[in-house]
Amino acid sequence: MKAIRFSIISLIFSLCIYGISASAENITGASLNWEPYIGHEMPREGYVAEVVKEAFSREGYNLEIQYMPWARVVALSKEGRFDAYFPEYYAEELKEDFLISDPFPGGPLVFFQKKGANITYNSMEDLRSYKIGVVRGYVNTPEFDAAEYLTKDPVTEDMQNLLKLLAGRIDLMVVDKYVGLHLLRTQVPDRVNEIEIVEPPLGFNDLYVCFPKNTKDAEKRLKAFNKGLKDLKDSGQMKAIMASHGF
Known part of the structure; x- marks a missing residue:
C-alpha cells in the first residue's frame, strides 16, 4: 500500500512539473559577449543573462540567448528575427522600432x-x-x-x-x-x-531589454518582463544575483 501511495504521489508530482514546463513559452533573445556583464562562457552566462532569464521565467517564459556581434544583434532584432535583445543603453530613437523595458543596473x-x-x-x-x-x-x-x-x-x-x-x-x-x-x-x-x-x-x-515592435506579442512580453523584473527587485533577489557575479 505504501508503495502504491508513493507511486501515486510521484506521478502527481511529475505531472505538476511537466505541466509547469509545458506551459512555459519559449522565446529567443539576442545578445553579445560583453563580460563581465554577459557571455556564453561565463558562469550562468553572467549577471545580465541571469537577471533577464529569471525575470522572464517568473512570468512563464523560457528564454534562449543567441550570441553575436552587437551590430548584428541590433540589425536582426530590428528585422524581427528575435523576440528581444539586450543589454541596451537608453536612447529616444530606439522607440521608433522597439518597446523598451524598465531599467536594471549597468x-x-x-x-x-x-x-x-x-x-x-x-x-x-x-x-x-x-x-x-x-x-x-x-x-x-x-x-x-x-x-x-x-x-x-x-x-x-x-x-x-x-x-x-x-x-x-x-x-x-x-x-x-x-x-x-x-x-x-x-x-x-x-x-x-x-x-x-x-x-x-x-x-x-542603466541597462534595458528591447522588444521589436514588429514581433508578435511584443507588448505582452514587455509587460511580463517588467513585472518579473519588479519582483526580482522587490524580493532582493536582484541584489543577490549581482553579488553572486561580483557586482
Whole structure:
C-alpha cells in the first residue's frame, strides 16, 4: 500500500512539473559577449543573462540567448528575427522600432587613454583634436553620439579598440568601466599599467531589454518582463544575483 501511495504521489508530482514546463513559452533573445556583464562562457552566462532569464521565467517564459556581434544583434532584432535583445543603453530613437523595458543596473561609461597622454576635458568640444575608438552600433550618451564633429573610429568590439589604443592608433576609447577593466585584466594583464581612465565619466548607463515592435506579442512580453523584473527587485533577489557575479 505504501508503495502504491508513493507511486501515486510521484506521478502527481511529475505531472505538476511537466505541466509547469509545458506551459512555459519559449522565446529567443539576442545578445553579445560583453563580460563581465554577459557571455556564453561565463558562469550562468553572467549577471545580465541571469537577471533577464529569471525575470522572464517568473512570468512563464523560457528564454534562449543567441550570441553575436552587437551590430548584428541590433540589425536582426530590428528585422524581427528575435523576440528581444539586450543589454541596451537608453536612447529616444530606439522607440521608433522597439518597446523598451524598465531599467536594471549597468555601470559608468568612461574614456580610456594611454597613461601619460594627459587628456582632459570639460565638454565634448575639448575632444575635437582626438581620434576616439567606438563600437559600431553602440548607444553611448546622447551628447557624445550627437557630436558629429568628433573623430570617431568604429570597430566591431571593445577588445579591438583596446588593442588599437595600446598600439597608439587611437587617442581614446569609449567603454563601460567594468568591461574595460575586465578586458585589461583577462586579455592583456601584462599591460594593465599602460592604461588609465579619463575623468570625469561620460555618464552612468542603466541597462534595458528591447522588444521589436514588429514581433508578435511584443507588448505582452514587455509587460511580463517588467513585472518579473519588479519582483526580482522587490524580493532582493536582484541584489543577490549581482553579488553572486561580483557586482
